[in-house]
Amino acid sequence: MLPTPDTSHVAYERVYEPAEDSFLLLDTLSSPSETSFLQTRFYVSPASGTPTPPEPLVVEIGPGSGVVIAFVTAHASTLLGTRNILTGAVDMNAYACAATTETVRRAVTSNPATASMAFLGAVQGDLVSPLRDHSVDVLIFNPPYVPTAQLPSREELPDGGRIDTENAFDEDSYLLSLSYAGGQDGMETTDRLLDSLPRVLSDRGCAYVLLCAQNKPEEVKERARCLGGGTWKVETVGLSGNQAGWEKLQIIRICREM
Amino acid sequence: MKVLSLNFLTCAVKTCKTQSDSYPLHPKDAELVQDDIELNEAFLINLLPRIDWKALSTTATELGFPALPSTPPTPEDLRADAKTLRDLHNLLLETQMVEGKLVCASCGHEYAVREGIANFLLPSHLV
Ligand SMILES: [Zn+2]
Numbered sequence: 104m105l106p107t108p109d110t111s112h113v114a115y116e117r118v119y120e121p122a123e124d125s126f127l128l129l130d131t132l133s134s135p136s137e138t139s140f141l142q143t144r145f146y147v148s149p150a151s152g153t154p155t156p157p158e159p160l161v162v163e164i165g166p167g168s169g170v171v172i173a174f175v176t177a178h179a180s181t182l183l184g185t186r187n188i189l190t191g192a193v194d195m196n197a198y199a200c201a202a203t204t205e206t207v208r209r210a211v212t213s214n215p216a217t218a219s220m221a222f223l224g225a226v227q228g229d230l231v232s233p234l235r236d237h238s239v240d241v242l243i244f245n246p247p248y249v250p251t252a253q254l255p256s257r258e259e260l261p262d263g264g265r266i267d268t269e270n271a272f273d274e275d276s277y278l279l280s281l282s283y284a285g286g287q288d289g290m291e292t293t294d295r296l297l298d299s300l301p302r303v304l305s306d307r308g309c310a311y312v313l314l315c316a317q318n319k320p321e322e323v324k325e326r327a328r329c330l331g332g333g334t335w336k337v338e339t340v341g342l343s344g345n346q347a348g349w350e351k352l353q354i355i356r357i358c359r360e361m
Numbered sequence: 362m363k364v365l366s367l368n369f370l371t372c373a374v375k376t377c378k379t380q381s382d383s384y385p386l387h388p389k390d391a392e393l394v395q396d397d398i399e400l401n402e403a404f405l406i407n408l409l410p411r412i413d414w415k416a417l418s419t420t421a422t423e424l425g426f427p428a429l430p431s432t433p434p435t436p437e438d439l440r441a442d443a444k445t446l447r448d449l450h451n452l453l454l455e456t457q458m459v460e461g462k463l464v465c466a467s468c469g470h471e472y473a474v475r476e477g478i479a480n481f482l483l484p485s486h487l488v
Contacts, residue, residue, distance in 0.1 A: 157407050157411040158408055186404075187404045193481075197480070200478045201476065221365070223369070224363055224457075225478060226362065226481055229373070229483075232373040232483075233371065233479075233481035234371070235371045302378075
């Protein structure tokens with residue numbers, strides 16, 4: 104087991120605390136089958152005589168505490184075969200961006216022999232909207248997947264949507280609800296992310312997306328296959344140990360044909 | 362946020378995605394800090410093919426760095442030119458923008474950067 108990044112500095116009243124879904128992502132990304140997939144796709148040993156491909160950019164959308172992207176950044180050479188990767192993150196929540204930056208800093212400091220030195224930063228934004236077309240090689244998304252009547256909205260706040268310090272509790276609960284409330288089938292945000300994959304993934308790009316049973320994973324996978332006109336490969340690459348509960352989780356890997 | 366990240370970021374406004382002047386974003390009132398990071402020649406050489414050189418040249422000039430060569434250096438150029446390697450390493454990896462704004466030349470929107478975090482959330486009339 105690779106060490107899990109330290110998130111003891113994170114204020115969990117406004118940033119999602121690492122939970123079963125986060126740990127399933129860590130287990131999946133470090134599983135022998137996924138490290139082998141990633142290394143085959145993105146890394147060529149200099150000893151092979153073939154030119155090394157350009158460094159892959161790994162971006163996590165909605166990192167929360169930053170535990171997953173810090174894990175990838177800190178264990179870059181174990182997971183991707185080389186320390187020479189770029190990483191970054193986008194989150195709606197400014198506190199999550201700050202928490203992620205610190206979690207990555209700590210994890211890199213604790214794992215100097217395997218870490219990437221090129222964490223670009225965390226920016227505040229809506230999903231992939233600030234990212235350039237075809238820039239992302241590996242996208243990681245642990246979405247707000249819990250089915251809810253509606254998506255969180257600032258307009259629902261009692262004073263008509265303005266956030267100020269007297270409303271700190273409302274703001275904290277708004278920020279936390281962003282991290283789990285998924286609307287219809289828990290898929291409203293994930294659907295938007297899936298729709299943006301053809302724009303943002305590079306020619307060799309792939310995406311890891313976490314789903315729960317209520318998201319109707321088989322339907323999601325079928326829809327994801329059609330993103331590239333039916334040529335994209337979509338597989339379940341991780342399953343949570345707790346298969347009895349309704350909230351059983353899985354990770355799907357969506358990838359462009361190379 | 363590292364200066365390198367500006368090469369991967371663009372205006373979040375949907376209608377700007379097809380406008381060529383929405384990229385790169387233009388730093389304004391930028392406050393920079395320098396980290397001390399070990400230089401990795403192989404990393405920089407393999408980074409160049411995925412850098413938009415024209416955008417990087419614009420960013421470098423606007424941040425007050427010396428002008429970059431008009432065409433990207435080849436791997437051979439870089440291996441033979443310690444100074445260019447050092448300058449690129451400093452610009453791309455060691456320099457962080459911590460305060461200021463990033464401005465879209467297409468729609469004029471200014472994205473604030475505070476404590477190293479740029480805010481790309483749009484006001485509702487621009488979504
Ligand atoms: Zn714009």
